[in-house]
Amino acid sequence: MYPEMTFFRLMRKMRVFSPIIIFTFTTVVFIMGIWGYYLEHEGKPDFNAWGAIYAVISMFLMESVEPPYIANWQLVVAKYLAAMLLGYGIFITISRYLYTTWVAFKIKTFYRQHIIILGAGKIGSTIAAELLQAGELVVIMDNDPQNEHLMHLQSLGGLVVVGSALEENDLFKIGIDKARLCVVVLGNDETNLEATNLLTQLNQQGKFKEHLKVHVNVNDWYNITFLKDYLDTYTKTENFDIDTFDTDYNVAQYIFDKFSPVQKVTYQKIIDQTSGKLQKIQSSDNAIAIVGFNAAAENFVVECIILSHVPGLRNLKILLIEKDVEQYVKQLHFKFPFIADYLDIIPVELSDENFYSEQFTNPTFLSYIKVLSHAYVFGTHDAYLLGLASRFRQFLYAMIGDVKQVDIVVCLPENSKVMSLIDPAPTDDKKDHLFETLQKEFSVHVIQQISDTCTKSKLIDSAGVITSLAKTVNYFYAIKYEFEWLLDEVDRKIYQNLGLEDKLEKIFLAMRFKTANPTQELENAILGEMSRSLQKPQAELVKTFGIDTKWNQLSDIKQDSNRYVARHLEVKVNFLQRVGHTDFTKEVIEGYLKVLAPIEHKRWNSEKLSFKFRYGAFPKDKHLRKMLKETLKIHDQIITYEALDKEMEDKDLNMFLLIPVMQSAKEAILAR
Numbered sequence: 001m002y003p004e005m006t007f008f009r010l011m012r013k014m015r016v017f018s019p020i021i022i023f024t025f026t027t028v029v030f031i032m033g034i035w036g037y038y039l040e041h042e043g044k045p046d047f048n049a050w051g052a053i054y055a056v057i058s059m060f061l062m063e064s065v066e067p068p069y070i071a072n073w074q075l076v077v078a079k080y081l082a083a084m085l086l087g088y089g090i091f092i093t094i095s096r097y098l099y100t101t102w103v104a105f106k107i108k109t110f111y112r113q114h115i116i117i118l119g120a121g122k123i124g125s126t127i128a129a130e131l132l133q134a135g136e137l138v139v140i141m142d143n144d145p146q147n148e149h150l151m152h153l154q155s156l157g158g159l160v161v162v163g164s165a166l167e168e169n170d171l172f173k174i175g176i177d178k179a180r181l182c183v184v185v186l187g188n189d190e191t192n193l194e195a196t197n198l199l200t201q202l203n204q205q206g207k208f209k210e211h212l213k214v215h216v217n218v219n220d221w222y223n224i225t226f227l228k229d230y231l232d233t234y235t236k237t238e239n240f241d242i243d244t245f246d247t248d249y250n251v252a253q254y255i256f257d258k259f260s261p262v263q264k265v266t267y268q269k270i271i272d273q274t275s276g277k278l279q280k281i282q283s284s285d286n287a288i289a290i291v292g293f294n295a296a297a298e299n300f301v302v303e304c305i306i307l308s309h310v311p312g313l314r315n316l317k318i319l320l321i322e323k324d325v326e327q328y329v330k331q332l333h334f335k336f337p338f339i340a341d342y343l344d345i346i347p348v349e350l351s352d353e354n355f356y357s358e359q360f361t362n363p364t365f366l367s368y369i370k371v372l373s374h375a376y377v378f379g380t381h382d383a384y385l386l387g388l389a390s391r392f393r394q395f396l397y398a399m400i401g402d403v404k405q406v407d408i409v410v411c412l413p414e415n416s417k418v419m420s421l422i423d424p425a426p427t428d429d430k431k432d433h434l435f436e437t438l439q440k441e442f443s444v445h446v447i448q449q450i451s452d453t454c455t456k457s458k459l460i461d462s463a464g465v466i467t468s469l470a471k472t473v474n475y476f477y478a479i480k481y482e483f484e485w486l487l488d489e490v491d492r493k494i495y496q497n498l499g500l501e502d503k504l505e506k507i508f509l510a511m512r513f514k515t516a517n518p519t520q521e522l523e524n525a526i527l528g529e530m531s532r533s534l535q536k537p538q539a540e541l542v543k544t545f546g547i548d549t550k551w552n553q554l555s556d557i558k559q560d561s562n563r564y565v566a567r568h569l570e571v572k573v574n575f576l577q578r579v580g581h582t583d584f585t586k587e588v589i590e591g592y593l594k595v596l597a598p599i600e601h602k603r604w605n606s607e608k609l610s611f612k613f614r615y616g617a618f619p620k621d622k623h624l625r626k627m628l629k630e631t632l633k634i635h636d637q638i639i640t641y642e643a644l645d646k647e648m649e650d651k652d653l654n655m656f657l658l659i660p661v662m663q664s665a666k667e668a669i670l671a672r
Contacts, residue, residue, distance in 0.1 A: 025085045029078045030056050036075030059083075100173075103161055107139065107175040111159075113210060114139055115460070116179045118165040118195060119186040122414065123217060123247065123454050125149035127183055130456045132156040139174045141165060165195040168202065176202070177209050181460065184216040189223055192216050196242060203240040211239040215459055218244045221295070221335075225612060229633070232555040243556055250453040251411055252299035253567075255376065257466075259409045259445065261288045262310050262571060264373040267578050281579075281595050283312025287368045289319040289375040291350070291392055292385070293328045296411050296449065297378035301332060305342045305610055307568055309603045311575050311595050319368055321348045342606045353388060355395035369399055375408045382416035386438075386446070393442050404443040414450050465669050468519050469566035469662050470559065471551045475522065476658055477651075478550045479504050486544055491534050498533050509586065511661050518665035523547040555630075557611060564607050565655065569662050572596060576659075584660045596656050597649065598641040605638050613638060 033056035059082035107114075117128045120142040131138050133156060140153050141161045150160045163170035165186055176182065182199065184192045196216045202208065218224050227244050235242050265286050272279040288304075290297055301318070308316040322328055325347040332339055339345065348365065351357045359365060375392060379385045389410045397403050438444035457464050483504070484495055495501070504526055513521050523546060524538075530545065531538040543549065551559070573584070575596075581588050589596075616634035618625045628634040637648050 021088065022085065025081050025088075029059065029081045029085065032074045032078035032081070033059060036072050036078055039072045039074065056082075100161075103159060104173050106159065107173070111137060111139065111175045112178045113137075113180045114175060114178070116141065116174055116176060116182045118182065118184045120144075120147050120149045120153065120160075121185060121187055122450050124183065124185040125153060126450055126454045127185070127456070127459060128153050128158055129156055131460065132158050134456055136456075139179075141170065141174050166191075166198060168198065171198070171202070172207075176212070177207055179212060180210055182212060182214045183459070184214065186217075189218050189220050192218060193223075200235050200240075200242070203235075203237060208239060212241075214240075214242045215245055216242060217246070219246055219248065219295070221298075224249070228557045228560070228611075233631075236555075241552070245459060246299075247449055247453060248295040249299045250458060251296050251447060251449045252303050254453045254458075255300060255409055255411060255447055256303040256307060257567060257570070258447075259374055259376075259407060260307075260570060261304060261316055261374055262286060262308050263574060265310050265312075265574075265578075267311060267575060269579060278591070278595070281311040281575075283310050283314050285314065285317075285371045286373055287317035287319060287371050288373060289321055289392075291321045291375060291377045291388060292379040293320065293322045293325075294378050294380060294413075296413075297376070298332070298335075300376060300378070301339075301343070302336070302610055305336065305339060306564055306603060306607045307571070308343070309568075309599050309606070310571055311592075311599055313598065313602065315342060315344045317344045317346060317368060317371075319346050319348050319365075319372075321350050323350050325349050336610065338606075338609045342602075354391050360395065366399060369396070372396075372406050375406055377408065377410045379411075380413055380415065382412045382414065385410050385412060389438075389444050390442075393444060403441070406443070408442075408444045410444060410446050412446060412448050414448050465666055466563050466566050468669055469569065469665060470562035471519050471547055472522065472662060472665055473565045473655075473658060474551055474554065474562045475519075475526075475547045476505075476508055476654070476661075478545075479508060479526065480654070482550075483545060487534075491536075494534055500530070500533055503529060503533075509657055509661060512664045513668035516669055516671065518668050519547050522665075561607060561611075564603070566662065568600075568603055569659065569666070572599075572656070572659055573663060584663055586657065586660065589656050589659055593653050593656055597653050600655050601641040601644065601648075608635055608638055615639065 030053075034053065037055055056078065059079050114137040115131055117124045117131075117138060117140045120128065120140050124140065124142075128138055128140050129152070132153065138153075138157075139159045139161060140150070141163050142150060143162065143164050145162045154160050161170075161174050163173065165171065165184070176199070184195050184199075186192050186195055193216070196214060199212070199214055203212070218227060224244055224246055231242055231244070266284040268282045270279045270282055271277070290300065304316055304318065320329065326349075329345060329347045332345065346368065348359055349357075351359070375389075375396075377385050377389045377392070379388070389408050393403065393408055396406055400406075435446040438446060461467075480501065484492060484501060487495055507525050507529055508522070511518075511522055511525060515521055523542070527538045527541045527545060530536070530541055534541075554562070576584060576588065576592070611633070613633045613635050615638040616628065616636060618628065618634075618636045637644065641649075
C-alpha cells in the first residue's frame with residue numbers, strides 16, 4: 001500500500017467524522033462547563049449565565065495553561081475536552097499541510113512527463129484508472145475532498161491532490177509545467193474552457209518546460225465546431241497543443257466502427273455482355289432504425305452522412321423512431337440542410353413504447369423492416385433503454401420470426417445507479433453477465449458511453465489503429481505533393497533528377513508491415529531512401545519529413561479528415577471481400593478504381609459539408625486562396641465526381657492504391 005494512500009485514507013476518515021466529533025465535543029464542553037460553573041458558584045451573587053458562556057469560550061482559547069482547578073468534575077471534563085478539541089484542530093491543520101507539502105515535494109522531485117487529470121468525476125476517474133493500470137505516472141486533481149473516486153485512484157497508485165484547476169498555484173503544485181499530457185474533465189463546458197484558457201495563458205507566458213498536450217472535454221455542438229475551426233490557429237505552438245473531445249461524438253464513432261450500418265450490404269457485379277468488362281456494381285437495399293434521439297444519436301447520424309457510402313451509391317435508409325419525431329427531423333435539416341443528398345430519413349412517430357401502434361404494422365413500415373440490418377437505441381435513462389431494446393426485439397421477432405437477424409445496439413449514458421446492481425463479474429462461472437446474455441441470446445449489444453469510449457487507447461495513445469492509418473494517409477500525400485517543395489534549391493534538383501518522388505511512392509505502395517509499429521517502419525523506409533539519395537543523415541531529415549512531424553503540423557479538423565479516410569477503409573475492404581477477393585493486390589484494386597473513386601468523392605463531399613465547408617470558386621492569388629480554404633472554409637471541389645479536374649480525380653484514385661498498405665498496417669497493429 002502506498003504511504004500517501006494510507007495517510008490519505010486516514011485523513012479522509014477524519015474529514016468524514018470531523019463534523020460529528022467537533023459538534024459532539026463542543027456540545028459536551030458547553031454542557032459540562034456551564035453545569036460546572038453553576039455548581040461552583042451556586043448560591044453566590046457573582047454567577048450569571050452569560051459569564052458562564054464566556055468562561056466556556058475561554059476554555060477553547062486556552063487562556064490558562066495551568067492544570068484545571070478541581071472545583072468539580074464537570075469543569076475538569078469540560079476543560080480537558082476543550083483542550084483536546086483545540087489539539088484535534090491543530091493536528092488536522094498540520095496534517096493537511098504536511099500531506100500537501102509531501103505531495104508537492106514528490107511531484108517536484110520525481111515527476112516529469114507525467115499525465116494530469118483535472119477532475120475526478122465519472123469520465124476523469126475512468127481515464128485515470130485505465131492509465132494507472134497501464135503503468136502510467138498520473139496525478140489527479142479535484143476540488144472535492146469527499147469525491148468517492150479519489151480513494152480508488154489512490155489505491156491504483158495515482159497521486160491525488162485536492163485543489164482548483166482554475167488556480168495557477170495549484171496547477172504548478174501538480175507539475176503542469178513538466179507534464180506531457182493534461183486531460184480537462186471538470187464537469188461542464190464553461191469550467192473546462194476556463195481551465196484550458198488558463199493553460200493557454202501559461203503557455204503564452206513561456207511557463208511550460210515540456211511539450212504539453214491538452215485534451216479538453218467539450219459537449220456543446222456549437223462549441224465543438226467553433227473550436228475545431230479556430231483552436232489550432234490561435235493556441236497551437238511548438239510545445240503546446242489542445243484537442244477537444246466529446247463523449248457523444250466518441251460513442252457515435254465507436255458504435256459506427258464496431259457495428260457499421262453498411263457492414264451487411266451485399267453487392268452484385270453487372271458485366272457488359274459485349275466487352276465482358278465490369279459495367280457497374282449494384283448494392284443491396286439497406287435500412288437501419290434509430291430508436292430514440294439525443295446528442296449521441298445526432299452524432300451517429302453525422303457519422304452515417306460521412307461514412308455510409310458504398311459501391312452502388314444507394315443512400316442508407318434510416319427509420320427515425322421517437323416521440324414528436326418531426327421536431328428532430330427538422331433539427332437535422334436545420335443543422336445539415338444537405339442531408340437528403342446522402343441519407344433517406346424516414347420519420348416514425350413513437351406513440352407507445354411497446355411498438356403496438358398502427359404505424360409499426362402498416363405495409364410501408366414492414367417493407368423497411370425486411371431490409372433492416374441494425375437498430376440503434378439512444379436515450380437518457382439506462383434502465384428504460386434496456387427495456388425499450390427488449391420490447392423492440394419482441395416486435396422484430398413478431399414481424400420476422402428471428403431473434404438475431406437484426407443487431408440491436410444500445411447506447412447507455414451510464415447515469416443510473418440501477419446498473420451497478422448487476423454484478424459485472426458473476427460469482428457463478430456458469431452464469432453470464434446480463435450484457436453477455438443479451439448479446440449471446442438476442443444479439444442485443446450494450447455500449448457504455450463513458451466506460452467504452454473514454455479510454456487510454458481512444459484519448460491518449462497516438463499509436464491507435466485509426467490514428468496510425470490516418471498518419472499513413474497523410475504521409476502518402478505529403479510525399480506526393482509536399483516533400484519536393486520542402487527541400488532547398490540544391491536538394492530539390494537532386495530530388496527531381498533522381499526521380500525520387502516516384503521511387504518513394506513505389507516504396508510506399510509496396511510496404512507490407514512486419515511489426516506492431518507500421519508508421520515507424522514506413523518512416524524508416526522512406527527516410528532511409530531519402531538519406532541515401534540526398535546524402536543527409538536520417539536523424540536530420542526526420543525533423544522536416546518525419547511522419548509525426550507532418551501529422552503534428554495538421555490542424556485538428558485536418559487530422560479528423562484523415563481519420564475519416566482511415567475509418568472508411570472497412571467499407572472498401574468489405575466490398576472487395578464481398579465480390580470475392582482476399583488478396584488486395586494493386587491489380588485487384590486497379591480493376592475497381594472507376595467504381596470506387598466516385599464513392600470516395602461522395603464521402604469527401606459529405607465530410608466537407610458536415611464540417612461546414614461550402615462550394616466557391618478559388619481566385620488565382622495563393623494567399624487569398626489559402627485564407628478562403630482554411631479560414632472561411634470555401635472549397636472549389638465540392639462538386640459532382642464527373643465535374644472534377646484531373647488532379648482531384650487522381651487524388652481520389654490514389655486513395656484506393658493505399659488499401660493494401662493500410663490493410664497491412666491495420667493487421668500488424670491488431671496482431672500485437
